[in-house]
Amino acid sequence: MSKPIIGINCDYKPVARNTPAFAYLAAGYFQSIYNAGGIPLVVPPMDDPESIKQALDHVNGFVMIGGGDLDPRNDGFMLHPSVRPMDPKRETSDRLLIAEIAERRMPILGIGCGMQLLNIQEGGNLFLHIKEDLPNAVPHMDPHDPNHRHTLEVESDSLVGRVFGDGEIRVSSRHHMAIDEVAPGFRVTARCPDGVIEAIESEMMDWFAIGTQFHPECAAASALDMRIFEEFVDGVRLHAEQDLRLVA
Numbered sequence: 001m002s003k004p005i006i007g008i009n010c011d012y013k014p015v016a017r018n019t020p021a022f023a024y025l026a027a028g029y030f031q032s033i034y035n036a037g038g039i040p041l042v043v044p045p046m047d048d049p050e051s052i053k054q055a056l057d058h059v060n061g062f063v064m065i066g067g068g069d070l071d072p073r074n075d076g077f078m079l080h081p082s083v084r085p086m087d088p089k090r091e092t093s094d095r096l097l098i099a100e101i102a103e104r105r106m107p108i109l110g111i112g113c114g115m116q117l118l119n120i121q122e123g124g125n126l127f128l129h130i131k132e133d134l135p136n137a138v139p140h141m142d143p144h145d146p147n148h149r150h151t152l153e154v155e156s157d158s159l160v161g162r163v164f165g166d167g168e169i170r171v172s173s174r175h176h177m178a179i180d181e182v183a184p185g186f187r188v189t190a191r192c193p194d195g196v197i198e199a200i201e202s203e204m205m206d207w208f209a210i211g212t213q214f215h216p217e218c219a220a221a222s223a224l225d226m227r228i229f230e231e232f233v234d235g236v237r238l239h240a241e242q243d244l245r246l247v248a
C-alpha cells in the first residue's frame, strides 16, 4: 500500500480585537505522523455532519489532538471552577468526528483531550480536577514547564507495553482532568504510579483504537514516544490493506 493518510483535527481560536480567527495545531502532531510513514491531513473544525463524513472518506485513520478542556455540561455534568472549556467551534467538530470515527470503527489515536473524548464517546467519564478528585496524585502539569514529565507503568501485553518495554519510563504530561471510568470495550494499558490512567486501548477485534493522556508528539519526545506513532501508522496501514483485500 502507498502511505496511509491520517486525518488530524486542530484547535481553534476565535477572532480577537487585533487578530483573525485561527485554526492551528502543534507541529509535533503532523510531523510525528509524517516521520512514522503516514501522510497527515488536517481537518479544520466543521459543524456539518455530512462534511465530516465526506472528509473521513478520504483518510485511513485519525489522530485526535490535545487541547483545552471538554465542557462537562455537554455530558450532563456541572461546570467545575477549574475547567477552561475549549472553543465550542472545536468541541462541536471534535464530537462529530469522534462519533463518526467510532461508527466506522476507524483506527484512532487519541492524545490528551483526544483520549478523554474517545473515552466519553464510548460511555466512560472523567475526573474534572485531579487535584480535588485524586488529592494524593503527583503533579500532572506545570504551567511553567511545558515539558513537565512523570513516570509511567505499562501493561506489557499492550501497544504502549511493546513500545516502552521494561525500565523507567518518563512521559510528557499536561493535564488536570483524567479518565475515571473506562469506556466499555477498552482497557487501561498504562498508569502513572499514583494511579492516574495514562493510556487505554480497545479490546474489540474490529477496532484499532488507542489513547494516551501523555504527549508522545511533544517537542521533547523520546525515540520511544516516536514508536507510538510508528505502531499506530503501521496499524492503520495493516487495517487499510485488510479493507482492500475485503473489497477485492
Ligand SMILES: N[C@@H](CCC(=O)NCCCC(=O)O)C(=O)O
Pocket: 026, 065, 066, 067, 068, 069, 070, 111, 112, 113, 114, 116, 174, 175, 176, 177, 178
Ligand atoms: N485539557 C485537558 C486535556 C489535556 C490536554 O489535551 N493537554 C494538552 C494541552 C494543550 C496542548 O499542548 O495540546 C486536561 O487538562 O485534562
